[in-house]
Amino acid sequence: MTAYVGKRLAQAVLVLWAAYTLSFVLLSALPGDSVHNRIANPEAQISPEEAKVMLAYYGLDRPLAEQYLHALGGVFRGEFGYSLSSGDSVGHLITSALPSTLQLTGLGLVFGVLFAGVVAVLINYGRWRWLRSLVTAVPSLFASVPTFVVGIVALQYLSFRLRLIPSVDDGTVRALIAPAATLGLVVAAPLAQVLATSMRATRRQPFVHVLQAKGAGEGYIFRQDVLRNSSLPVLTLLGLAVGELIAGSVVTESVYARAGIGQLTVSAVNTQDLPVVQGVVLLSTAAYVVVNLVVDLVYPLVDPRILVEGRSRRSARWRTDGQAVESAADLPAGSARRLPAEVAMP
Structure with missing residues (x-):
């Protein structure tokens, strides 16, 4: 188990470094940034001396390799630099916007798992055949409708017509339910499809037929065997779903006018605020890596055969x-x- 955890931690560190390096190179290749654009703006009336001071303050007068090493060293020290637009610390901007996004993505993931679970159970255990056939088309429907369309329709009917939710974020739980449910649909479609297929395959296994022959009920078999043996593919998708949630939060926060990482990203991209964009990229990568690391560590708890097979391959x-x-x-x-x-x- 120690070697398994060590290997996963090493992979996580490597992915973080690669993502940060790639984002630095790509963003640095873009023409211009907030500081250079402000200096070049004739309405700003910035003198050459003031321009040199601004470039030196943000480190933009150094060679690109030196900028990268300085930025990478700051990341190891927990310093992400300063915004080129507002001058605020990138860490402060991210920590201020993070709680709202965590609430949204966390509740969105819960809704997505609940939606997927209900759909998968109805597909495999629905009482009527027409119901099973109808619910089978739901994952494809979830996947085909864009997130912003769901958000706009929900906002139109739930807020402007039925007055059930506020049209903007007012800090209440009611204002969080609709955007979280909209975001949950992003991950519900693949989760429902994979879980339903995995359940169907598990129910055809010989051990299920043996339990049925011994008189075990469907509820007992589902709780004790089918659900656990069907969960590994879903755990894998849950790790991948983090990326979908982070990407979906940008659109969802824009539609529902929520202040969070999504709005911060849109603002930073529009103003070419490279330090903020790099900070958001590093945060998103870290969240993705941490969740997938947790999924990898949960695997042996769900199916201990993973560690047994690994030891067998090494010792055989x-x-x-x-x-x-x-x-x-x-x-x-x-x-x-x-x-x-x-x-x-x-």
Whole structure:
């Protein structure tokens, strides 16, 4: 288990570094930024001396490689620089906008999982055939409708016509439900489709037929065996869904006028505020990596065979002609391969 966790942590650090480096290179290749645009604006009336001071303050007068090393060192120290537009600390801007986005994405993920679970259960356990056929089309419907369309329609009917929710974020729970449900539809479609397929395949396994022959009810089999054995593909998608939630929050916060990371990103992109964009990219990557790391660590708890199979692959010795070899690559072509009995799975 220690080696498994260490390997996943090393991969997480590598992904964070690669994402930050790639974003720095791509953003630096874009023409202009807030400071240079302000200096070039004739209405600003900035003198050459003031321009030099501004460029030196933000470190834009240094070579690109030096800017990268300085920025990377600041990340290790927890310093992300200053906004080129407002002059505020990037860390302060992100921490101010983060709580609202965390509430939105967290509740959106809960709604997405609930939607997907209900749809998958109805597809596999619906009492009437017409109901199962009808619900089968729901994941495709969720996936085909853009998020902003769902948000606009929900805002039009729930806020302006029925007066059930406020049209802007007023800090109440009612103002959070509609955008979270809209965002939940982003992840509900793939989760529902994969979970329904996994449940269907699990219900056809021989151990389920044995439990049915012993008199176990469908509810017991579902709770004890089907749900657990169907959850691994869904856990994988949950890790990938974080990226969908972060991307969807940009649109959702714009539609519902919520102040958060999405609005901060839109504003930074519009003003070419590179430090803020880099900070948001690093935050999004860190969230994605952390969630996938948690998913990887949960895998062995759901299915302990993952660790057992990993140890078996490392410890197994393939044998041919009475001689031990380290791996399948060491075997002569066309030779018979046989696992030793002591590592054979039951």
